[in-house]
Amino acid sequence: xKRDPGLYDYLPYAKRPKIExxxxxxxxxxxxxxxxxxxxxxxxxxxxxxxxxxxxxVLGYSYRDYGNRTGFWRMMEAMDRCxxxxxxxxxxxxxxxxxxxxxxxxxxxxxxxxxxTYNTRYMFNMSEEQxxxxxxxxxxxxxxxxxxxxxxxxxxxxxxxxxxxxxxAEMGLTYICDLFHDDQPGPVxxxxxxxxxxxxxxxxxxxxxxxxxxxxxxxxxxxxxxxxDRLYAEGAESGTVMxxxxxxxxxxxxxxxxxxxxxxxxxxxxxKVWLATGREIAKHFNxxxxxxxxxxxxxxxxxx
Amino acid sequence: MISDDYLKxxxxxxxxxxxxxxxxxxxxxxxVAWPGGARIALWVVPALQWFPLDQKGQxxxxxxxxxxxxPDLRHYTLRDYGNRVGIYRIMKAxxxxxxxxxxxxxxxxxxxYPSLIKECAARGWEIVGHGLDMDHLHYExxxxxxSLISKSLEILRxxxxxxxxxxxxxxxxxxxxxxxxxEGIDYVCDWVxxxxxxxxxxxxxxxxxxxxxxxxDDATILxxxxxxxxxxxxxxxxxxxxxxxxxATQGGRIMPIxxxxxxxxxxxxxxxxxxxLxxxxxxxxVWPATGSDILDAYVSGRKAxxxxxx
Numbered sequence: 229x230k231r232d233p234g235l236y237d238y239l240p241y242a243k244r245p246k247i248e249x250x251x252x253x254x255x256x257x258x259x260x261x262x263x264x265x266x267x268x269x270x271x272x273x274x275x276x277x278x279x280x281x282x283x284x285x286v287l288g289y290s291y292r293d294y295g296n297r298t299g300f301w302r303m304m305e306a307m308d309r310c311x312x313x314x315x316x317x318x319x320x321x322x323x324x325x326x327x328x329x330x331x332x333x334x335x336x337x338x339x340x341x342x343x344x345t346y347n348t349r350y351m352f353n354m355s356e357e358q359x360x361x362x363x364x365x366x367x368x369x370x371x372x373x374x375x376x377x378x379x380x381x382x383x384x385x386x387x388x389x390x391x392x393x394x395x396x397a398e399m400g401l402t403y404i405c406d407l408f409h410d411d412q413p414g415p416v417x418x419x420x421x422x423x424x425x426x427x428x429x430x431x432x433x434x435x436x437x438x439x440x441x442x443x444x445x446x447x448x449x450x451x452x453x454x455x456x457d458r459l460y461a462e463g464a465e466s467g468t469v470m471x472x473x474x475x476x477x478x479x480x481x482x483x484x485x486x487x488x489x490x491x492x493x494x495x496x497x498x499x500k501v502w503l504a505t506g507r508e509i510a511k512h513f514n515x516x517x518x519x520x521x522x523x524x525x526x527x528x529x530x531x532x
Numbered sequence: 533m534i535s536d537d538y539l540k541x542x543x544x545x546x547x548x549x550x551x552x553x554x555x556x557x558x559x560x561x562x563x564v565a566w567p568g569g570a571r572i573a574l575w576v577v578p579a580l581q582w583f584p585l586d587q588k589g590q591x592x593x594x595x596x597x598x599x600x601x602x603p604d605l606r607h608y609t610l611r612d613y614g615n616r617v618g619i620y621r622i623m624k625a626x627x628x629x630x631x632x633x634x635x636x637x638x639x640x641x642x643x644x645y646p647s648l649i650k651e652c653a654a655r656g657w658e659i660v661g662h663g664l665d666m667d668h669l670h671y672e673x674x675x676x677x678x679s680l681i682s683k684s685l686e687i688l689r690x691x692x693x694x695x696x697x698x699x700x701x702x703x704x705x706x707x708x709x710x711x712x713x714x715e716g717i718d719y720v721c722d723w724v725x726x727x728x729x730x731x732x733x734x735x736x737x738x739x740x741x742x743x744x745x746x747x748x749d750d751a752t753i754l755x756x757x758x759x760x761x762x763x764x765x766x767x768x769x770x771x772x773x774x775x776x777x778x779x780a781t782q783g784g785r786i787m788p789i790x791x792x793x794x795x796x797x798x799x800x801x802x803x804x805x806x807x808x809l810x811x812x813x814x815x816x817x818v819w820p821a822t823g824s825d826i827l828d829a830y831v832s833g834r835k836a837x838x839x840x841x842x
Contacts, residue, residue: 293725297557297725297726324544
């Protein structure tokens with residue numbers, strides 16, 4: 229095992245090349261709904277079980293199924309009302325299980341990026357060949373069902389091997405959402421290819437907010453506004469990124485959607501906010517700042 | 533290392549990865565009409581539970597389970613408080629608005645406190661099966677689930693008709709639904725994937741899933757999430773307001789209020805329920821109903837639509 233993932237050098241927030249977003253925007257804002265399929269009876273990965281309760285976990289399974297039957301549609305309408313597109317973090321098997329959801333997203337010009345095949349198939353313990361097969365499945369399935377090229381990656385259930393991000397870059401993807409070390413995009417050190425880390429945020433992620441930090445819906449609204457206010461102010465000096473990662477089974481609940489929509493309307497109602505997708509942010513950074521950021525980065529010393 | 537079978541997906545297909553129910557999208561369904569043109573069916577579901585002192589905790593402990601070394605008098609009595617005191621506060625709060633509850637009852641509560649069940653029946657409340665007690669969960673591999681279900685229902689059916697079922701801790705084995713349907717149960721409250729009823733296949737019969745939320749539930753919010761009573765009030769009101777608004781264009785909706793008499797029945801908490809009910813009941817088009825009322829209206833609406841060829 230490594231002590232340091234070795235994926236990035238040290239680039240202090242205070243001393244960086246200035247990022248300018250399109251049309252003088254201060255902040256690039258993106259919303260990333262995780263559209264997922266959790267299997268009722270997945271095969272077991274030795275590293276991680278799929279459900280907290282013994283099979284069949286009726287509560288866990290049906291709780292997540294709510295997202296596709298019910299919550300997604302409510303979330304989508306709220307995003308429509310605020311004029312915000314999604315960048316879908318997609319378990320690609322949803323293309324087969326629920327093509328209606330894929331169609332609704334595609335009609336709205338949303339981006340699709342990969343969140344693995346199922347959220348109940350983890351990358352832990354995979355061989356290189358198996359990992360390549362899983363990534364290729366995502367590339368092919370998204371192409372086949374949406375016509376889109378796959379650019380982005382968020383590992384299924386945040387599961388990895390040491391080589392996952394190298395393979396993602398080598399196979400032609402351009403950005404990842406797996407690293408939480410920054411509020412701006414940055415270069416990722418991979419063996420082959422050119423890979424950008426786009427800030428995705430666990431702090432703003434509805435799963436962490438609701439299920440780990442046990443926050444109430446109206447408090448989540450306030451958290452989102454405070455996060456935005458600060459990043460928007462800092463964005464006057466150099467462009468920042470704010471992402472809201474969502475799960476339709478959580479945010480699409482009636483008791484949560486109203487307060488969330490208030491936050492979304494607040495953010496989208498500001499000028500100098502670039503309502504972007506993950507791919508658009510990655511491309512702008514990659515084309516204009518990747519090399520400058522890589523050059524400005526400082527080597528990391530050896531850990532004692 | 534893992535086997536290559538880990539990357540095989542035999543159930544990767546249109547719809548669900550099982551045959552229990554069909555894939556269905558809430559806003560694309562036929563609109564549901566409630567009796568009298570109501571917009572919201574208000575479904576209040578206060579559970580009556582008994583947590584035995586000699587708890588085994590198999591295969592897991594439900595919310596509210598005893599915590600300390602034996603004998604845990606503290607948690608045993610705190611839960612039993614709901615049956616002695618808390619439920620009577622809920623009755624008063626509902627009586628004020630003429631709301632009939634659907635009350636999931638552990639069979640042990642019915643056997644131990646028959647007068648309580650008579651009080652419920654006197655109000656026209658619906659008795660819903662809720663297993664034997666909170667230490668007899670239903671799970672795959674358990675011994676003789678069939679007898680457990682028969683025994684639980686037999687005790688409850690001495691006092692009342694029973695058409696609905698809420699498994700303790702919403703825990704099921706692979707056979708639970710089939711066994712319940714064979715016992716004449718019409719609806720089950722364990723699945724939380726929808727805001728409306730839907731049909732499930734149960735051993736050649738149909739059983740309906742009713743939207744008994746795990747979220748807007750007093751124990752989830754106050755105990756699981758550690759939110760305070762004002763936050764519980766806000767969440768229930770926001771839930772209702774969103775559903776009420778949706779019902780203007782999408783047909784009838786259901787506002788579930790799952791409760792635990794040992795949680796909401798505390799003196800400092802009952803006012804929250806009263807405030808929420810006052811907010812809901814001041815809206816036109818609210819139909820306070822039992823689970824069976826709601827299911828019957830839903831099923832007859834579906835049948836009428838089918839007869840019209842829709």
